[in-house]
Amino acid sequence: MARHEVTFPITDEAEILKLRAGDEVVVQGHIIGIRDRTQIRIFDEGVEPPMDLRGAFLLHTAPGVRKREDGGYDPVCIGTTTSARMVRFTEPLGAQYGVRAICGKGGFPDEAIEPMQRLKMVYFAIVGGAAALETTQIEEIEEVAWEELMPECLWKFRVKDFGPLTVGIDAHGNSLYHDVQSAALKKLEELYARL
């Protein structure tokens, strides 16, 4: 299991292809915060997002923030939410907007594996609940769009040493979640026989 440092947004697809399920990754550059209502607005209500998502790293979040007098926001506590609720947006995020990475907690079900392989995308697993640490890795909230959806706005963060993340699903058709579930279901049969 290799260790990588990747800067987002990425322009070279090779940066994604070198990542393998189980690898450790630390992220630099810019990441974009997104959540249920943000994606419902983009895809179900057909509203174009006012940020460029090409090559982007999306984080499933709804940050706790404090509004400054100049209208900007300071982070109070920024963490990550459960990804599985938002799996249906994976294919259109990659196909229509060129998103390269989605980061959240708890993983995506198997339906994400095929589009991630076809569109050369990865899923990064973060440690859910480790928000105190995550907040220290966010240098600045640079942009906020759709403030009326607070806290489920579209957020642009500049990050430093964001992680450690684990590649949960890679662009080669491998998913740690799939492997762990298959092994656990097999184990259950053995445990049931012992009960």
Place this chain on the structure above:
Amino acid sequence: MSVVATGLRQAVEDAAAYLYVWALKDIPQDLRDALLDAQQRETSVPGRRVLDTIVRNVEVADDQKNLVCQDTGIAVYTCLVGEHFPLHPTRIYEALKAGTERATLEHPLRSNAVHTLTRENTGPNTGYRLPIVHWEFIEDWDGLDVKCVPKGSGSENMSFLKMCVPADGVKGIKQFVLESIVGAGGKPCPPGIVGVGIGGSADYAMYLAKEAIARPIGTRNHDPHVAKLEEELYDLLNETGIGPMGLGGDVTVLNCHIEHADTHMTLNPVAVNYQCWAARRASAHVAADGSVDFDREA
């Protein structure tokens, strides 16, 4: 209200406001110990990475005086009310609600409360029937114990109920708990506390499962039959290999707690309520004279 009651109401409100923020920032020692123990036991590479990060995160929260997790949850309180406590539960509820609101606005904390259908925010972590309070009444006592358990949605979404039948027996209960936790995978932020409620009725089993997650880690049920099942399930769950954050490993749960009630001869309900690794809770003992003792370990 009398002068005494006005003072008490304020004491309960202040206690609630303090408990909510305290629970979110400073996790109990038994949980810290359990996480360190898990870090030592874990052998998988991604699992160890997760537990190292969790332990580092708890340290950062201490250093920065920040919240351990961004999900401020729904505020759940359990109240043990002495029959001679001089403030009626109506006013206790009012005080808990006011304290929750104040903590949310003053800190500020993220407000999660929405109307179930319109999804519009209903207030600073308050709304119709929010916060949620579990009540228990104690005879021959004039005190009040309040425990605040902010409950995150990632783990609450992993709640399951099955109306097993008597013929399913204890084996049916074990199978359902195992399949629930395997099915939940990494979503509820494992390794956490698996709360199980058995017996009673459908609704009461789930209520008991929530009571179970609020106990100090590794405490055992007073009924030896139930305590034995807690031990068995704890071991079985850690054999599933789901691991920290569902990435595979040895530590899937920190423990398994069970609460039970006697039930109908044809019922065998089993409810599962998951509590994430950041199993936050904080307690206060309020005396009849309004003095308050805070207690992180209760």
